[in-house]
Amino acid sequence: MLNQSHAAAPVRQYWGQSLPGDAANSTLLSGHPELIATEFTYGRDECIFGEGEPSEYVYQVVRGAVRSYRLLSDGRRQIGAFHLAGDIFGLESEPSHRLTAEAIVETTVRMVKRRSLETAAKSDVAVACKLWAMTAGELRHAEDHMLLLGRKTAAQRVASFLLEMDRRLAVTGQFNLPMTRCDIADYLGLTLETVSRTVSQFHDEGVLALAGARHIRLRDRSRLAEMDA
Amino acid sequence: MLNQSHAAAPVRQYWGQSLPGDAANSTLLSGHPELIATEFTYGRDECIFGEGEPSEYVYQVVRGAVRSYRLLSDGRRQIGAFHLAGDIFGLESEPSHRLTAEAIVETTVRMVKRRSLETAAKSDVAVACKLWAMTAGELRHAEDHMLLLGRKTAAQRVASFLLEMDRRLAVTGQFNLPMTRCDIADYLGLTLETVSRTVSQFHDEGVLALAGARHIRLRDRSRLAEMDA
DNA sequence: CGCGAATTTGATCGACATCAAGTACCGTGG
């Protein structure tokens, strides 16, 4: 059950519309003039921060995609979340990160010092509430994902995933996945073969259309939604 | 894969030392005089609040044990957390509960109005930070649990569970489980049979001692810890 | 003591993992 090839490879780009960012997110890292935001770009598979490292910065994805994960000692990996354009990640109430974050593709992030956020929170209750709301949002996602990992079938997991990606990055009713089948598998608690087979099956059933493995158009969202149940 | 008997039955009691409550928790619901706390006792298997209900109160377990869970349409259940004496639960940043909470055994809770907490948070940044820290703590647990549900073997899941319960409710190096094998299974993403078999196996290996199915003494914590890895 | 639920244990099944090719895709260099 050792895991599969989390190795490096050539770079791609252009993923993610720059910062659609739902209003909720945009505010935190822009509303306060005293918060200095720096931009930085990471190459594909580059580490942004590692598990256990002190959490110095909070990040927002400007362009690209990020995976946050934890490892078991034998290399099995569980990706807890994908962070796409507009998403904020790396926000901790504690002094150190509990997951590793890596760029999936070439990714630009905006970062602000955690300390300065905390300072802002101390003087402005609205900021403090904002931080709380953001962590609560992550918790909600984690709760949904626990149900998926603990109790859903492979088909249900893939259906959930497709609907999530459709919601988060579809533009003209279709989307490009920035992540590999292996990433998806490690997000869904499956193997890459099972993910591939399930996507193929959905394709055969006419539930989705493919243009290359990464470009997907959902043709029957209601069918996916009801099988997800 | 339909689930097993979440039915009602006679009442038991005496679970949980009354409020050992780590300092972190005790403060929130006691430090502020303007927060009026009411006590209430729920019978075994009684619902405290349901998924989707407006989140009017925040709760702290005084005595007993609570399970929080979500259901799939066909009845499969995923328990996200057990709340034991001292734990706070039902704290939401949003207006409604996202999981159902039920008393596992006869359980006394202390409850304060969510609105009054929010009011306190608005005037006192320390309270706001406290709320954030508590939600962050739940998120940390959820992240650990995602790794367990997505990637650990049955034996590793049960080992994790035993170590968690040992940490949270052991008194003289031993503890009484308030929950059934079915609850444990729905927490670990397994079936009750697999949980039972795994506990029996640990018993045969001398890793733990049993006095009835619910009373457990861990005899080799380091072995459990290393198999959990 | 005796009933009903909880738990254990056994036999069998099946969904997904693992092992193993084969194919498509894409960036690079000739």
Added chain:
DNA sequence: CCACGGTACTTGATGTCGATCAAATTCGCG
């Protein structure tokens, strides 16, 4: 522009862990 090489992806064959089905057995409580 095309051949090459490497990775990602798909597909097939087989294996296995945990689920399911089915009885016992034990445990609490009335």
